[in-house]
Amino acid sequence: MKQFWYGLALLLFLAxxxxxxxxxxxxxxxxxxxxxxxxxxxxxxxPFFQKHFGGVFDKYNxxxxxxxxxxxxxxxxxxxxxxxxxxLEIWFVELWKFVSLPFLAGVPLRDSWKKMSQTFEIVxxxxxxxxxxxxxYLYIFSESTLCNNYLMIDQQTVxxxxxxxxxxxxxxILLVLFTDQSQYFGDDSEA
Amino acid sequence: xxxxxxxxxxxxxxxxxxxxxFALLLVGGFFxxxxxxxxxxxxxxxxxxxxxxxxxxxxxxxxxxFTTLFMNGYLWSAVDYVLGGLTKGIKTLGWAAYAIxxxxxxxxxxxxxxxxxxxxxxxxxxxxxxxxxxxGLVFVVLNIWMSGIGVFISAFRxxxxxxxxHLPLFAFFAVGVYVLITFGTAFVAAxxxxxxxxxxxxxxxxxxxxxxxxFWAFGHTLVNVWYLxxxxxxxxxxxxxxxxxxxxxxxxxxxxxxxxxLNVPGGFHHQxxxxxxxxxxxxxHLFMSLAIAVPxxxxxxxxxxxxxRTGRRRGGKGLLGWFWKLPxxxxxxxxxxxxxxxxxxxxxxxxxxxxxxxxxxxxNTLWVVGHFHVTxxxxxxxxxxxxxxxxxxxxxxxxLTKKIHNLGIWQTMxxxxxxxxxxxxxxxxxxxxxxxxxxxxxxxxxxxxxxxDPYLIFVGAGGTLLFAGVVIIVYIVFHLMFLxxxxxxxxxxxxxxxxxxxxxxxxxxxxxxxxxxxxxxxxMGYVVPLVDLIGNAPPGSPPIRTF
Ligand code: HEM
Ligand SMILES: [Cu+2]
Numbered sequence: 001m002k003q004f005w006y007g008l009a010l011l012l013f014l015a016x017x018x019x020x021x022x023x024x025x026x027x028x029x030x031x032x033x034x035x036x037x038x039x040x041x042x043x044x045x046x047p048f049f050q051k052h053f054g055g056v057f058d059k060y061n062x063x064x065x066x067x068x069x070x071x072x073x074x075x076x077x078x079x080x081x082x083x084x085x086x087x088l089e090i091w092f093v094e095l096w097k098f099v100s101l102p103f104l105a106g107v108p109l110r111d112s113w114k115k116m117s118q119t120f121e122i123v124x125x126x127x128x129x130x131x132x133x134x135x136x137y138l139y140i141f142s143e144s145t146l147c148n149n150y151l152m153i154d155q156q157t158v159x160x161x162x163x164x165x166x167x168x169x170x171x172x173i174l175l176v177l178f179t180d181q182s183q184y185f186g187d188d189s190e191a
Numbered sequence: 192x193x194x195x196x197x198x199x200x201x202x203x204x205x206x207x208x209x210x211x212x213f214a215l216l217l218v219g220g221f222f223x224x225x226x227x228x229x230x231x232x233x234x235x236x237x238x239x240x241x242x243x244x245x246x247x248x249x250x251x252x253x254x255x256x257f258t259t260l261f262m263n264g265y266l267w268s269a270v271d272y273v274l275g276g277l278t279k280g281i282k283t284l285g286w287a288a289y290a291i292x293x294x295x296x297x298x299x300x301x302x303x304x305x306x307x308x309x310x311x312x313x314x315x316x317x318x319x320x321x322x323x324x325x326x327g328l329v330f331v332v333l334n335i336w337m338s339g340i341g342v343f344i345s346a347f348r349x350x351x352x353x354x355x356x357h358l359p360l361f362a363f364f365a366v367g368v369y370v371l372i373t374f375g376t377a378f379v380a381a382x383x384x385x386x387x388x389x390x391x392x393x394x395x396x397x398x399x400x401x402x403x404x405x406f407w408a409f410g411h412t413l414v415n416v417w418y419l420x421x422x423x424x425x426x427x428x429x430x431x432x433x434x435x436x437x438x439x440x441x442x443x444x445x446x447x448x449x450x451x452x453l454n455v456p457g458g459f460h461h462q463x464x465x466x467x468x469x470x471x472x473x474x475x476h477l478f479m480s481l482a483i484a485v486p487x488x489x490x491x492x493x494x495x496x497x498x499x500r501t502g503r504r505r506g507g508k509g510l511l512g513w514f515w516k517l518p519x520x521x522x523x524x525x526x527x528x529x530x531x532x533x534x535x536x537x538x539x540x541x542x543x544x545x546x547x548x549x550x551x552x553x554x555n556t557l558w559v560v561g562h563f564h565v566t567x568x569x570x571x572x573x574x575x576x577x578x579x580x581x582x583x584x585x586x587x588x589x590x591l592t593k594k595i596h597n598l599g600i601w602q603t604m605x606x607x608x609x610x611x612x613x614x615x616x617x618x619x620x621x622x623x624x625x626x627x628x629x630x631x632x633x634x635x636x637x638x639x640x641x642x643x644d645p646y647l648i649f650v651g652a653g654g655t656l657l658f659a660g661v662v663i664i665v666y667i668v669f670h671l672m673f674l675x676x677x678x679x680x681x682x683x684x685x686x687x688x689x690x691x692x693x694x695x696x697x698x699x700x701x702x703x704x705x706x707x708x709x710x711x712x713x714x715m716g717y718v719v720p721l722v723d724l725i726g727n728a729p730p731g732s733p734p735i736r737t738f
Pocket of ligand 1: 219220221223224226227230246247249250253254257311312313560564567568572626627629650653654655657658661
């Protein structure tokens with residue numbers, strides 16, 4: 001439950017007007033820091049929902065697949081340049097961002113993660129890799145600004161940020177595939 | 192039958208590294224003395240090398256060469272000891288790395304002495320040195336990478352042969368240190384490979400701010416590597432010397448991981464007054480910079496806990512009674528304890544100067560020089576000195592005599608008092624505005640500059656004491672290598688942790704993951720400024736020779 005409070009505190013912190021102003025003033029902070037942290041706050045808050053609404057998860061997210069699909073839909077939605085513009089200009093879209101990323105992406109993904117096999121985890125990472133590669137290409141090479149509120153250079157920065165995400169995901173997939181990760185579970189008391 | 196004594200097998204290699212390190216300390220310290228006397232206004236430098244050539248050499252020899260060689264000598268010994276020996280191939284690699292270092296160091300030193308590279312140790316563009324200077328730096332970087340590879344391979348092999356066991360903590364520190372310095376040197380290698388074509392005239396201009404940004408991603412990481420090397424001794428050597436136990440193995444490992452993962456983007460705090468970055472960006476980086484304080488505070492907590500518990504076991508009573516029960520008369524403890532205490536002040540100063548407004552007051556003043564002589568010159572270097580008393584006799588198969596031990600106490604006191612004089616006066620006179628990296632001048636008798644003079648006298652006085660300290664420690668090192676009576680000296684390393692400590696979780700060993708996380712955090716810190724610097728690049732500057 002401690003995690004829930006940390007998650008909630010993070011969410012509220014991100015919602016503070018000066019924090020929002022700062023993080024939204026630079027496109028890369030907006031996309032790669034604010035949105036990412038909103039998602040993380042959802043991950044942290046999941047145990048609370050598990051405890052109080054466990055039944056809902058059991059019923060609708062039995063295999064874990066629905067949760068992943070919901071996560072991907074929300075993710076893809078926020079990858080559209082237009083949605084960022086709207087979040088900056090229309091208050092209820094901004095509110096939607098603060099609701100959707102934690103509660104409809106972070107929470108379901110953590111619930112699903114426990115139910116998924118390792119193979120499936122890698123598939124999810126591969127999907128993310130593809131999505132982010134497309135974003136890398138789009139944002140670095142696009143000839144015009146895709147987001148009205150930001151400059152070309154901001155956009156290219158985000159593109160490079162995605163490039164590094166892709167790099168890290170690729171390295172992670174290789175790590176999981178070619179090393180025995182189970183050796184890193186547990187502690188000495190079991191040995 | 193008696194158990195065979197455990198020893199470091201690559202002792203010649205380690206001794207060679209350490210001997211060279213202290214020889215360079217002697218040279219670098221001598222220039223420090225001349226600088227200090229110059230700043231005090233008692234020594235005008237005429238003929239031979241000028242002030243800035245000396246300062247360039249002082250910086251390069253002490254913050255780069257002495258420290259690198261000491262790190263290689265010390266950590267390779269530790270890895271060798273805890274992993275039960277190094278293979279022949281790895282030892283050869285170590286010797287090759289040493290040879291390459293010497294090639295690089297000689298190139299760099301010759302260029303500086305010849306007046307071809309008076310660019311100070313930061314070699315900021317658009318000042319351009321002779322290309323050989325930068326080529327020399329490449330060799331030094333190669334030494335670091337080769338030394339790192341030796342440690343990684345040895346650790347990897349050990350893990351293969353000891354499935355399911357934790358890498359011994361000392362080797363864990365070594366892996367962390369070399370991972371971190373590899374990240375840092377990657378940036379400086381990029382910078383140098385950008386500068387070389389420019390000094391050769393293959394490209395006309397250079398992006399100055401880009402080179403500075405690359406430099407500080409390295410420079411900052413470098414000093415934190417020295418700090419991490421010292422911290423390894425704080426966790427592993429101090430408890431052994433005072434007869435205590437390791438506070439917590441898992442905490443120590445978590446600290447290593449945090450320092451490795453969080454460190455590099457902190458480099459931006461050296462550029463707080465650089466133009467061309469938005470305030471928002473500088474503000475974001477404030478957090479990255481302060482984040483580094485977290486592992487330091489964890490360390491402070493763990494160490495005080497170790498000291499207190501040990502002091503109480505030795506019979507210390509009351510709130511602070513344990514403090515006096517610590518073995519203050521043991522030079523192996525006294526040195527490192529003073530080093531740790533100095534880091535409290537050094538760290539606090541660092542937290543202060545990473546704030547934008549405060550940085551504007553002290554930037555490029557002698558305050559900064561005061562700050563890093565406390566952090567590097569005391570917290571790190573005095574720790575290194577403290578290791579000498581058992582590491583070198585262990586390697587050379589000799590023992591520390593009572594006489595040399597007492598000389599060591601004197602050395603420690605002289606060093607501490609010298610540094611107190613020098614750093615306090617530097618810090619204060621820096622607040623009054625006295626600039627760093629400036630030969631003695633009164634600016635034509637300006638009243639403000641004359642106000643600095645009384646404090647600058649202490650810089651000279653402190654410097655004189657310090658040079659005496661250098662001479663003594665170099666003598667001690669020489670004595671312990673060649674003159675001390677033969678015998679066996681134990682390798683000082685704590686083996687036990689407190690009973691109430693957590694069992695170490697296995698995820699700490701996942702170095703592949705830590706490297707990925709570090710790359711993610713580095714890109715969070717540097718993608719925004721770097722794309723901006725390159726995308727919005729100004730025309731750039733041709734090479735300029737100011738010397
Ligand atoms: C004998 C002992 C030492 C003395 C007397 C001494 C003195 C000085 C002085 C006076 C300066 C500043 C001059 C200026 O900014 O105009 C300086 C700079 C510096 N010192 Fe030392 N120092 C000593 C030891 C060390 C040690 C042990 C280290 C590091 C391991 C070190 C690292 C540096 C560095 C990196 C600079 C900055 C160079 C620059 O600004 O380019 N010094 N030292
Ligand atoms: Cu720094």
